[in-house]
Amino acid sequence: MGDESVPYLLGEGTTKTYQIPISHLDYKFIEKCTDVKHLEKILRVLRSGEEGCYPELTLACEKRIECLDPRSRALRKEKPAATASDFTAEEWEAINSELMGWLTEMNEDDKKSQLLRTDTLNERQDNLPPIRCSSSCLPTSQNKKLQNKQRSKKNIPRDYSEWDKFDVEKECSKIDEDGEESNSKARFSSRTSLPMIEKKIDTTGMTKREKIFIATREKEKGNEAFATGDYLEAVTYYTRSISVIPTAAVYNNKALAEIKLQDWDNALQDCEKVLDMEPGNIKALMRRATVHSHLQNYQAAIEDLNNVLSVEPENSRAKKSLLEIEEKLKGLKPISEPQGKGKKILIEEIEDAESGEGKGEDTEECERHGGDTTPAAPAAARAAAGEPAMGNAHRKSHGKGKAHDRDAHKHRDCAESGAEKGAPEKKAEKHLSDHEGEVNGYLRSDEKSESAEAEIKSRGEGSRSAAGDSSTSLPPTAAKLKSEGNELFKSGQFGEAVLKYSEAIEYVTGLGEQNPDDLSILYSNRAACYLKEGNCSDCIQDCNRALELQPFSLKPLLRRAMANESMERYRQAYIDYKTVLQIDSSIQAANDSANRITKTLIDQDGPSWREKLPPIPVVPVAAQIHRWDGGALTSEKPSTIDISREEQLQMNREEAMEKFKRLKNEGNDLVKMGEYEEAANKYSECMKLNPEEYTVYTNRALCYLKLYKYEEAKRDCDHVLQIEDSNIKAFYRRALAYKGLQNYQASVDDFNKVLLIDPNVLEAQKELEEVTQLLHLDSSAGDGSQQMQGKKITIQEVTEPDGQEERHVAAEEAVPKQVPRRSPEKLRVSAPSNAYDFGQIVNAVNATKDKAACADLLTITEPKRLPVLLSNKLEGEILLVFIQSLEHYVAGKDPGLAYQHLFYLSKAERFKVVVALLSKNEKEEVQQLFDLLSESQSDQYSLEDLESLRKVYEL
Numbered sequence: 001m002g003d004e005s006v007p008y009l010l011g012e013g014t015t016k017t018y019q020i021p022i023s024h025l026d027y028k029f030i031e032k033c034t035d036v037k038h039l040e041k042i043l044r045v046l047r048s049g050e051e052g053c054y055p056e057l058t059l060a061c062e063k064r065i066e067c068l069d070p071r072s073r074a075l076r077k078e079k080p081a082a083t084a085s086d087f088t089a090e091e092w093e094a095i096n097s098e099l100m101g102w103l104t105e106m107n108e109d110d111k112k113s114q115l116l117r118t119d120t121l122n123e124r125q126d127n128l129p130p131i132r133c134s135s136s137c138l139p140t141s142q143n144k145k146l147q148n149k150q151r152s153k154k155n156i157p158r159d160y161s162e163w164d165k166f167d168v169e170k171e172c173s174k175i176d177e178d179g180e181e182s183n184s185k186a187r188f189s190s191r192t193s194l195p196m197i198e199k200k201i202d203t204t205g206m207t208k209r210e211k212i213f214i215a216t217r218e219k220e221k222g223n224e225a226f227a228t229g230d231y232l233e234a235v236t237y238y239t240r241s242i243s244v245i246p247t248a249a250v251y252n253n254k255a256l257a258e259i260k261l262q263d264w265d266n267a268l269q270d271c272e273k274v275l276d277m278e279p280g281n282i283k284a285l286m287r288r289a290t291v292h293s294h295l296q297n298y299q300a301a302i303e304d305l306n307n308v309l310s311v312e313p314e315n316s317r318a319k320k321s322l323l324e325i326e327e328k329l330k331g332l333k334p335i336s337e338p339q340g341k342g343k344k345i346l347i348e349e350i351e352d353a354e355s356g357e358g359k360g361e362d363t364e365e366c367e368r369h370g371g372d373t374t375p376a377a378p379a380a381a382r383a384a385a386g387e388p389a390m391g392n393a394h395r396k397s398h399g400k401g402k403a404h405d406r407d408a409h410k411h412r413d414c415a416e417s418g419a420e421k422g423a424p425e426k427k428a429e430k431h432l433s434d435h436e437g438e439v440n441g442y443l444r445s446d447e448k449s450e451s452a453e454a455e456i457k458s459r460g461e462g463s464r465s466a467a468g469d470s471s472t473s474l475p476p477t478a479a480k481l482k483s484e485g486n487e488l489f490k491s492g493q494f495g496e497a498v499l500k501y502s503e504a505i506e507y508v509t510g511l512g513e514q515n516p517d518d519l520s521i522l523y524s525n526r527a528a529c530y531l532k533e534g535n536c537s538d539c540i541q542d543c544n545r546a547l548e549l550q551p552f553s554l555k556p557l558l559r560r561a562m563a564n565e566s567m568e569r570y571r572q573a574y575i576d577y578k579t580v581l582q583i584d585s586s587i588q589a590a591n592d593s594a595n596r597i598t599k600t601l602i603d604q605d606g607p608s609w610r611e612k613l614p615p616i617p618v619v620p621v622a623a624q625i626h627r628w629d630g631g632a633l634t635s636e637k638p639s640t641i642d643i644s645r646e647e648q649l650q651m652n653r654e655e656a657m658e659k660f661k662r663l664k665n666e667g668n669d670l671v672k673m674g675e676y677e678e679a680a681n682k683y684s685e686c687m688k689l690n691p692e693e694y695t696v697y698t699n700r701a702l703c704y705l706k707l708y709k710y711e712e713a714k715r716d717c718d719h720v721l722q723i724e725d726s727n728i729k730a731f732y733r734r735a736l737a738y739k740g741l742q743n744y745q746a747s748v749d750d751f752n753k754v755l756l757i758d759p760n761v762l763e764a765q766k767e768l769e770e771v772t773q774l775l776h777l778d779s780s781a782g783d784g785s786q787q788m789q790g791k792k793i794t795i796q797e798v799t800e801p802d803g804q805e806e807r808h809v810a811a812e813e814a815v816p817k818q819v820p821r822r823s824p825e826k827l828r829v830s831a832p833s834n835a836y837d838f839g840q841i842v843n844a845v846n847a848t849k850d851k852a853a854c855a856d857l858l859t860i861t862e863p864k865r866l867p868v869l870l871s872n873k874l875e876g877e878i879l880l881v882f883i884q885s886l887e888h889y890v891a892g893k894d895p896g897l898a899y900q901h902l903f904y905l906s907k908a909e910r911f912k913v914v915v916a917l918l919s920k921n922e923k924e925e926v927q928q929l930f931d932l933l934s935e936s937q938s939d940q941y942s943l944e945d946l947e948s949l950r951k952v953y954e955l
Contacts, residue, residue: 015045015051017045017048017050018045020041020042020045022051024042025045025051025054025057030042030057030060030061031060031064033064034068036065036068036069036072039068040072040073040074043061043062043074044074062075113207197236197240198240199236199239199240200240200243201218201240201244203243211244212245214244215244218238218240218241218244219237219241219249219250219253221237222234222235222237222250222257223253225237226253226256226257231258231260231261232261234253234254234257235257235258235261238250238253238257239254246273247277248274248277248278248281248284251273251277251284252274252281252283252287254270255267255271255274255287255291256287259290259291262294264294268288268291268295271284271285271291282308285304285305285307286304286305286318286321288304289301289304289325293321293324298325298328298332301325302329305318305322309322474508475507475511477507478507478518481500481501481503481504481507482501482521482522482525485497485498485500485501485504485529486525489525494532494533497526497529498526498533501522501525501526504522505526508522516550517549517550519549520545520547520550520556521546523542523543523549523556524543524553524555524556526542527540527542527556527563528559530542530563531559531563534566536563536566537567539559539563540560540563543559543560543563544560547560552579552583552620554580554584554587557576557580557583558576558577558587560572560576561576561590561593564576565593570600570604571601571614573593573597574594574597574601574613575613575614575617577591578616579617581594582616583619599758601613656689659689660686660689660690660693663682663683663685663689664682664683664696664699666682667679667680667682667683667686667699676704676706676707677707679699679700679703680700680703680704680707683696683699683703684700687700692723694719694720694723694724694727697716697717697719698716698717698720698727698729698733701733701734702733704716705736705737708740710737710738711741713734713736713740714737714738717733717737721734726757728757728758728761731750731753731754732750732751732754732761734750735747735748735749735764735767738750739767739771739774744774744775744778745775748772748775751764751768751771752768755768769843770847773843773847776840776844829841829853829856829857829860831861832857832861834869835868835869838861838869838870839869839873841857842854842857842878845857845881846877846881849881851889852885854881854882854884854885855885855888855890858882858885859897863897863901863903863904864904866904866905866907866908867909871909872909872910874905874908874909874910874914875914876917876918876922879905879914879915880922880925882901882905883925884925886901886902887925887929887932891929892932892936895936895937896939896940896941898933899933899940899941899945899946900940902929902933902953903949906949915953915954916954926953927955930946930949930950930955
């Protein structure tokens with residue numbers, strides 16, 4: 001090897017790591033190098049020693065890196081953990097003393113806690129509960145009996161001869177007796193055999209941490225017991241938690257459990273303690289309001305709920321509770337009645353003893369004008385006091401004048417006591433209990449249904465009383481079975497209640513002398529149980545039997561309607577709901593259900609849904625509950641003195657109803673004839689007779705719209721919307737009134753509400769588009785734009801009869817339009833940035849038929865963007881406006897641009913559908929445009945291209 005090869009080999013050598021040339025491991029290279037990353041790699045190679053140990057070269061590399069980048073990670077060096085030699089003697093002594101002191105303190109704490117635990121265990125050894133085992137569930141006597149029975153148990157017969165001696169019935173009866181005895185004893189001893197839980201925990205010797213732990217654990221136990229429905233056990237655990245550490249949260253929970261147990265006094269005390277700890281606690285205020293409400297301290301409950309709403313104005317539970325309490329207060333306030341001349345009636349009642357021999361006499365006086373009954377009629381007094389009816393514990397009042405109804409009920413009780421001389425008092429009591437004990441079934445699961453039943457119950461079974469059927473008492477056996485069924489229904493045992501009602505029905509029918517009223521009630525109650533269980537077919541059968549025995553009874557009709565609706569028999573359900581409303585039109589739940597089914601039938605059968613309905617039965621006048629004077633008419637037998645007065649009131653009500661219907665029909669006829677001023681006067685007279693009928697207000701609003709009295713129309717619609725906030729006709733007509741008043745924003749809002757209620761109202765959609773264009777033009781117009789006077793356009797209208805359900809606004813009304821038109825100046829068109837802006841401009845152009853503006857729009861719009869901008873909004877009218885604009889304004893100047901627009905129009909969505917629906921005259925207009933383009937010459941299309949496009953347009 002020569003000397004010339006040495007530099008070559010030195011120059012070509014590299015390190016194993018990073019492949020750095022050997023020539024770079026040199027002082028001169030390191031001093032001249034400015035690449036920090038490369039220097040860091042060189043430093044790592046030098047520190048590793050793979051190329052040899054060069055301390056001075058390593059130090060030079062470190063200094064060079066420090067000059068270039070003082071914060072380089074390569075300059076960091078590992079520092080070992082400190083030892084005693086790294087500290088001075090004083091520092092190490094201080095560290096060692098602190099460490100030893102900490103160890104001593106920890107050992108002392110451990111010893112203290114162990115001593116406390118042993119002392120506490122020694123103190124509690126005597127109070128430990130017994131160990132649970134399988135035998136603790138039953139008393140020792142029962143265990144001994146079971147063991148003796150097991151020992152004395154004989155083997156089964158082993159051959160056929162022994163089977164002849166085996167008495168099957170005797171053995172079965174023994175098994176049944178043993179089962180009943182074991183069940184009763186197990187039920188009796190399930191609580192008594194278990195140890196009682198102490199309500200106070202001994203906290204002697206406990207640390208604060210232990211107390212917090214135990215209090216939290218007891219609270220969690222109470223929460224678990226509350227979740228399982230064992231409120232008594234929950235109260236016990238909450239009491240134990242309070243005995244350790246009393247907190248507001250545990251008192252609150254304990255108060256809620258006591259409310260569930262109806263322990264009102266203790267619940268009130270716990271709420272007071274919470275409010276002492278935390279004034280303004282929302283939960284405590286809500287629960288104290290609940291307690292006050294049940295204790296009939298309504299004013300205090302209202303104060304608590306107002307305090308809650310002042311802190312949380314959007315608390316829905318507080319609002320609902322406040323409304324319920326206010327309604328209860330209204331029901332308690334006596335309604336002042338005109339003081340008439342009262343007559344004292346001497347009433348004699350003959351009481352029959354159980355044997356039928358002992359008789360006594362009693363005299364009482366009842367002043368009808370005062371509305372008070374004497375204490376001598378216990379049955380009537382109990383009925384007036386409102387005994388709780390099964391399934392109707394939580395009532396909701398919907399009708400007005402409930403206090404007046406109660407007073408009227410008292411009057412009827414007085415009259416009955418005088419008219420039915422010689423009637424046994426016990427019979428009267430049974431009669432009332434039969435009416436009050438009727439099942440309100442299925443309706444508690446739904447608020448609307450519950451409210452409907454509450455209304456029916458509050459009217460005292462108005463349909464039965466209106467029909468004039470007086471219920472007699474059931475036989476004692478049947479009455480007992482019925483009351484047992486009622487109790488089972490209250491506890492939610494609907495299957496067992498069905499069996500009791502079935503036994504009562506079989507017993508009554510087996511006697512031969514069937515009482516239709518009592519039998520109808522039994523069938524109705526059993527139908528309610530079937531409805532609760534979801535057995536709708538049997539429910540319908542029982543309702544049919546009840547209605548055969550007692551026609552036009554409210555509860556069977558309502559239950560049959562709900563069963564039919566559950567089985568999706570909407571036509572039959574609609575008929576039953578309408579029949580219920582004929583009997584009593586104030587049942588809001590029936591009205592809501594009928595409206596809901598109406599929407600379903602319209603979706604299912606279309607506009608002709610009424611033609612597919614079976615005929616609605618006509619309810620006789622005697623079965624209807626009229627409310628013209630604010631009170632309920634019933635057919636309870638009045639006293640002979642007041643018969644003429646009741647007949648006169650009945651005649652007045654019938655005359656008022658007939659006059660109301662006659663005036664309303666006359667108004668409808670005048671609207672059809674176009675005499676809107678006289679029709680409005682007729683509707684005004686109707687309002688004097690019955691101001692609660694809101695359809696009269698909507699009809700008069702329509703007349704005002706026809707007469708361009710927009711303020712009056714708006715006022716009537718506002719009145720209707722205060723009564724019913726979802727009336728679609730009121731929203732629609734108020735929107736038209738706003739449009740006439742040029743309040744376009746309010747009009748748009750009302751049209752949007754109409755479409756939110758029913759998106760299928762086409763007339764509202766068209767009006768919304770038109771008003772939106774007017775609003776857009778009004779906002780885009782300058783301050784100096786001239787306002788032209790509007791032109792009145794009267795559109796003829798055909799209204800449907802008022803007796804039918806008013807559903808589609810588009811089908812029932814077209815409204816007079818007084819639209820302020822702009823001057824015939826050219827619309828200002830700007831380049832649209834998106835599909836929405838393009839659609840707004842196209843709608844405005846289409847409304848005014850401004851072909852010049854449309855031509856400007858097409859000129860500034862790229863033809864390629866047309867399919868995107870049009871989206872799926874292409875219609876026949878828009879296509880024709882485009883064709884006419886291209887023909888008159890674009891084709892003559894730039895035929896190539898017209899061809900491009902025609903070509904890309906054919907690419908838009910719905911193009912084929914729109915072209916297929918063009919009429920003959922409209923296709924002739926398109927043909928004229930193509931003829932004009934064929935006569936012109938352009939580089940952008942040829943005659944072959946034009947012919948192929950002509951085929952696309954189906955010409």
